[in-house]
Amino acid sequence: MLDTRAGQVIDRGYILVEGERIQEMGEGDPVTRGDPEVLDLRGRFLMPGLVNAHVHLVWDGSADPDARIRGLSPTCVAMVVAAQARRHLVAGITTVRDVGSLMDTVLSLRWAVNEGLWPGPNIITSGAPLTMTGGHMHPVVAWEVDGEQDILKAVRSLIKAGVDLIKVMATGGVYTPGEEPGSAQMTAGEMSVAVREAHRKGIPVAAHAEGLQGIKEALEAGVDAIEHGNYAGEEALKTMRERGVFLVPTASWFLRASREDAVELGIPGYVREKVQEVVDAQRQSLPEAIRKGVRIAVGTDAGAPLHPPENYHMEVTALREMGMDPMESLRAATLVGAMVCNREDIGRLEPGCLADVLAIDGNPLERPGDLLRVHTVMKSGRLVGGDSW
Numbered sequence: 429m430l431d432t433r434a435g436q437v438i439d440r441g442y443i444l445v446e447g448e449r450i451q452e453m454g455e456g457d458p459v460t461r462g463d464p465e466v467l468d469l470r471g472r473f474l475m476p477g478l479v480n481a482h483v484h485l486v487w488d489g490s491a492d493p494d495a496r497i498r499g500l501s502p503t504c505v506a507m508v509v510a511a512q513a514r515r516h517l518v519a520g521i522t523t524v525r526d527v528g529s530l531m532d533t534v535l536s537l538r539w540a541v542n543e544g545l546w547p548g549p550n551i552i553t554s555g556a557p558l559t560m561t562g563g564h565m566h567p568v569v570a571w572e573v574d575g576e577q578d579i580l581k582a583v584r585s586l587i588k589a590g591v592d593l594i595k596v597m598a599t600g601g602v603y604t605p606g607e608e609p610g611s612a613q614m615t616a617g618e619m620s621v622a623v624r625e626a627h628r629k630g631i632p633v634a635a636h637a638e639g640l641q642g643i644k645e646a647l648e649a650g651v652d653a654i655e656h657g658n659y660a661g662e663e664a665l666k667t668m669r670e671r672g673v674f675l676v677p678t679a680s681w682f683l684r685a686s687r688e689d690a691v692e693l694g695i696p697g698y699v700r701e702k703v704q705e706v707v708d709a710q711r712q713s714l715p716e717a718i719r720k721g722v723r724i725a726v727g728t729d730a731g732a733p734l735h736p737p738e739n740y741h742m743e744v745t746a747l748r749e750m751g752m753d754p755m756e757s758l759r760a761a762t763l764v765g766a767m768v769c770n771r772e773d774i775g776r777l778e779p780g781c782l783a784d785v786l787a788i789d790g791n792p793l794e795r796p797g798d799l800l801r802v803h804t805v806m807k808s809g810r811l812v813g814g815d816s817w
């Protein structure tokens with residue numbers, strides 16, 4: 429059993445669950461009170477449910493998911509979102525941080541999941557991401573806003589709608605035609621307005637930032653998390669480390685999209701053309717971020733082209749290949765993911781935490797691919813795949 433806080437494996441671990449929360453965590457034989465129902469998972473690797481800190485539930489991980497939802501009504505998109513949410517949960521991902529989905533589709537799904545109407549992970553969502561006119565993700569998903577007044581109004585509207593975080597686009601990206609991942613988009617001044625307003629309500633701000641200029645401006649504006657961060661240099665990483673700014677690299681998506689077979693499988697040509705350069709940049713910056721001790725969370729960009737929820741283990745593998753220690757990579761998948769979601773009651777198997785539990789047939793510390801060998805998933809004390817779900 430993985431103790432994510434201590435960074436240790438407990439040999440004969442147990443947890444006691446009551447209702448939706450963990451009451452007790454220990455080693456050896458539990459001191460049982462009353463007549464508890466026992467779930468014997470001996471021989472399996474028990475850990476907190478996975479956190480995917482960067483997903484887009486509106487996208488289904490097909491070759492061109494943005495095209496798939498183009499022209500669909502918000503209700504139809506909500507159906508796509510619902511199907512994706514269930515897929516995450518079944519794969520052992522009990523929490524997702526959705527950093528950009530169409531209008532209020534994911535907010536509606538979060539409601540349905542919280543009401544118990546539909547199986548899904550805990551959902552932390554930004555609702556619609558904010559982008560400049562013609563900026564990253566503008567074709568279908570993002571909300572185009574320009575200037576400080578527009579942004580103030582948009583941020584207040586999103587908070588009124590109930591978002592958990594604000595997402596801003598600081599640079600271009602790979603999966604939007606006609607822009608460069610390296611070029612800056614929303615200005616530091618515009619992003620500061622978003623940060624100031626969100627922080628007044630205790631809501632964090634994440635910036636999509638691939639190029640260095642945008643990363644710098646996002647940090648200057650005071651964002652809490654940098655998504656991707658491909659071209660982050662020494663200085664930017666140092667700032668992130670000092671201020672505790674999170675990095676969610678989504679390295680596995682860039683790697684997946686750069687593979688030889690991507691075009692054959694139908695990924696848009698413009699993605700293939702742009703992706704290699706950002707992969708190369710990240711091969712420089714990510715090992716450095718790991719060495720410097722920047723807080724890194726596992727986020728896969730699940731839903732993006734050719735990257736379904738089940739590819740989660742690829743991110744853990746990528747982080748290890750870039751130099752992260754195996755235990756740290758599982759903490760990035762649980763504890764740090766929970767931190768970037770601003771949640772203290774997930775990512776650990778400790779008393780008071782939600783009973784979000786994953787049992788694996790295998791050992792993901794030794795082989796990240798074993799994360800695919802899901803044996804049991806419990807979310808908020810309910811067994812996934814059981815009669816009730």
Ligand SMILES: [Zn+2]
Pocket residue numbers: 482483484527729
């Ligand atoms: Zn993304």
